[in-house]
Amino acid sequence: MPSLMDTAPPGGTAVGANPKNLPDPASVQIVPARHYARWAAAVAVVVLLAQFAHGLATNPVWEWGVFGEYVLSETIVDAVWVTLQLTAYATVLGFLLGTVLAFMRLSRSPVLQSVAWTYIWIFRSIPMIVQLVFWFNLSALYEELGVGIPFGPVFWSVDSNSLIGTIGAAIIGLTLHQAAYAAEIVRGGVLSVDHGQFEAAAALGIPRLRQIRRIVLPQAMRAILPTAGNEIIGLLKGTSVVYVMAIGELFYQVQVVYGRTGRVIPLLLVATAWYVVLTSVLSVAQYYVERHYARGANRTPPPTPLQRVRRFCTPAHLPAKSPGDTR
Amino acid sequence: MSDVMVDVHGVHKNFGPLEVLRGVDLQVHAGEVTVILGPSGSGKSTLLRTINHLEKVNRGWISIDGELIGYRRAGDKLHELKEKDVLRQRTHIGFVFQNFNLFPHLTVLENLVESPVSALRRPRKEAEDTARRLLDRVGLADKTDAYPRQLSGGQQQRVAIARALALSPKVLLFDEPTSALDPELVGEVLDVIKDLARSGTTMVVVTHEIGFAREVADTVVFMDDGVVVEQGPPAAVLDDPRHERTRAFLSKVL
Ligand SMILES: Nc1ncnc2c1ncn2[C@@H]1O[C@H](COP(=O)(O)OP(=O)(O)OP(=O)(O)O)[C@@H](O)[C@H]1O
Ligand SMILES: [Mg+2]
Numbered sequence: 394m395p396s397l398m399d400t401a402p403p404g405g406t407a408v409g410a411n412p413k414n415l416p417d418p419a420s421v422q423i424v425p426a427r428h429y430a431r432w433a434a435a436v437a438v439v440v441l442l443a444q445f446a447h448g449l450a451t452n453p454v455w456e457w458g459v460f461g462e463y464v465l466s467e468t469i470v471d472a473v474w475v476t477l478q479l480t481a482y483a484t485v486l487g488f489l490l491g492t493v494l495a496f497m498r499l500s501r502s503p504v505l506q507s508v509a510w511t512y513i514w515i516f517r518s519i520p521m522i523v524q525l526v527f528w529f530n531l532s533a534l535y536e537e538l539g540v541g542i543p544f545g546p547v548f549w550s551v552d553s554n555s556l557i558g559t560i561g562a563a564i565i566g567l568t569l570h571q572a573a574y575a576a577e578i579v580r581g582g583v584l585s586v587d588h589g590q591f592e593a594a595a596a597l598g599i600p601r602l603r604q605i606r607r608i609v610l611p612q613a614m615r616a617i618l619p620t621a622g623n624e625i626i627g628l629l630k631g632t633s634v635v636y637v638m639a640i641g642e643l644f645y646q647v648q649v650v651y652g653r654t655g656r657v658i659p660l661l662l663v664a665t666a667w668y669v670v671l672t673s674v675l676s677v678a679q680y681y682v683e684r685h686y687a688r689g690a691n692r693t694p695p696p697t698p699l700q701r702v703r704r705f706c707t708p709a710h711l712p713a714k715s716p717g718d719t720r
Numbered sequence: 721m722s723d724v725m726v727d728v729h730g731v732h733k734n735f736g737p738l739e740v741l742r743g744v745d746l747q748v749h750a751g752e753v754t755v756i757l758g759p760s761g762s763g764k765s766t767l768l769r770t771i772n773h774l775e776k777v778n779r780g781w782i783s784i785d786g787e788l789i790g791y792r793r794a795g796d797k798l799h800e801l802k803e804k805d806v807l808r809q810r811t812h813i814g815f816v817f818q819n820f821n822l823f824p825h826l827t828v829l830e831n832l833v834e835s836p837v838s839a840l841r842r843p844r845k846e847a848e849d850t851a852r853r854l855l856d857r858v859g860l861a862d863k864t865d866a867y868p869r870q871l872s873g874g875q876q877q878r879v880a881i882a883r884a885l886a887l888s889p890k891v892l893l894f895d896e897p898t899s900a901l902d903p904e905l906v907g908e909v910l911d912v913i914k915d916l917a918r919s920g921t922t923m924v925v926v927t928h929e930i931g932f933a934r935e936v937a938d939t940v941v942f943m944d945d946g947v948v949v950e951q952g953p954p955a956a957v958l959d960d961p962r963h964e965r966t967r968a969f970l971s972k973v974l
Contacts, residue, residue: 593817601803612823692869692870
């Protein structure tokens with residue numbers, strides 16, 4: 394307590410009040426604490442991992458030869474391409490529709506609010522697989538899709554199955570499903586933006602759409618991206634359900650191959666490997682997109698992984714570059 | 721006497737059952753500085769926000785340079801304007817917030833350029849030149865590429881003032897521009913406002929800085945409980961108030 398130390402006689406026993414007991418700070422050597430239990434745990438985990446890796450490499454059930462044969466084969470690579478396309482379309486279209494729905498829910502019009510709310514309610518209630526099968530069978534319900542006056546005459550129409558096609562039906566199903574979730578993610582992001590930002594934009598007379606695009610959404614992105622990243626990765630793997638529609642995406646194609654050859658385990662490994670690779674790419678992309686939208690959020694932006702590595706390799710007493718220099 | 725720039729006429733405003741403005745009349749002449757004083761909750765911010773239509777009035781009207789704000793008159797009816805037209809009207813009215821409200825994801829320069837380019841459709845090059853000139857005027861020529869969060873509070877508020885000026889507004893409204901600042905940063909912001917006052921910018925300033933009011937104001941307005949209690953030159957209102965409520969308020973803050 395400072396009040397006691399103030400009154401203590403010079404050279405008293407209060408801790409810190411007598412620097413004479415301590416050596417010169419320049420020559421002091423600091424000995425870090427030793428964490429024996431932590432080391433033991435680390436050794437145990439490493440041994441277990443090594444055992445697992447050894448089993449993976451040497452146990453014949455994995456049939457790595459078969460894996461190698463198929464992982465880059467044309468059938469599989471084509472299937473990966475289909476998976477990527479389904480993911481890309483459903484992400485872009487789903488988030489576009491979701492953003493529209495989010496702003497409908499945030500609008501002042503009770504009609505738009507209720508429509509958006511109902512959409513989200515319904516499409517979050519239907520399991521994706523049910524919806525996909527539903528769209529697949531659409532032509533059984535509406536044999537023709539037409540353009541005309543509502544409840545009135547039809548000017549133009551097509552056979553709905555030929556218009557949509559199986560891939561189209563899958564994209565529609567994934568998109569409509571994704572949009573319901575995206576709407577809530579975008580709405581959460583918009584709600585996280587400080588109210589003063591809306592007022593400042595309004596007070597400056599910035600046109601409404603421009604306010605949303607230039608002021609609100611970029612700031613909302615900070616809250617949107619982590620959840621959106623989850624959603625997109627979920628969607629990438631979620632596309633595997635469309636195997637029920639006999640679309641040649643990754644999981645369907647893998648099943649076709651092992652149905653033919655009986656090599657179930659190595660082909661499931663092929664699918665796993667591809668899903669891991671694609672997810673990793675998405676995760677890295679997410680990191681950089683998040684970084685982009687974080688500009689201005691902190692006084693000093695955090696270092697990039699490269700800068701972090703460089704700093705780690707530079708001796709601590711020689712600071713390479715202050716973080717402020719990075720811009 | 722110079723032209724009336726801001727004309728507030730019999731304005732009433734209530735939030736639900738709470739009557740916050742109870743018939744406010746106020747005239748601000750072109751090139752003059754009006755300082756509004758008053759206790760907390762007296763309706764100063766609300767009045768300022770009705771002037772640029774961030775709040776709608778329940779009764780009465782406001783005009784700027786002869787143009788009705790938020791409404792269009794046809795015969796003896798007032799028609800509410802569409803949002804687009806209100807936004808256009810706001811480009812004539814600069815507003816400086818207590819919490820600055822700079823756009824944190826845009827650089828200082830982009831903060832200043834955004835509204836002239838998108839709302840007034842000025843060419844970007846021209847808007848940038850104006851922005852640099854204004855930043856120089858508020859003493860921040862070296863901060864064009866900084867992000868707002870890299871600036872001190874006083875610097876942020878000076879950027880906010882420059883941002884409001886970038887639209888060359890007819891009148892500037894300040895809502896307690898120095899209340900969010902540390903005491904040692906208040907001076908630099910007040911200096912900028914004083915400089916604007918000298919150059920003949922029409923301003924309405926809500927503040928608790930009595931010294932500033934005495935030095936800069938052409939008119940001091942004292943508000944209490946949703947009405948203007950008294951107004952006049954600073955010497956009259958601050959040194960020789962006629963109303964008991966003004967005297968009571970001044971004795972507390974001086
Ligand atoms: N949106 C709102 N809804 C309900 N009440 C409100 C709203 N805005 C303001 N008020 C009320 O109106 C009254 C006047 O508020 P106002 O902000 O205008 O006061 P002020 O004079 O600016 O006070 P201060 O000096 O503290 O800023 C207060 O009682 C406040 O609670
Ligand atoms: Mg206020």
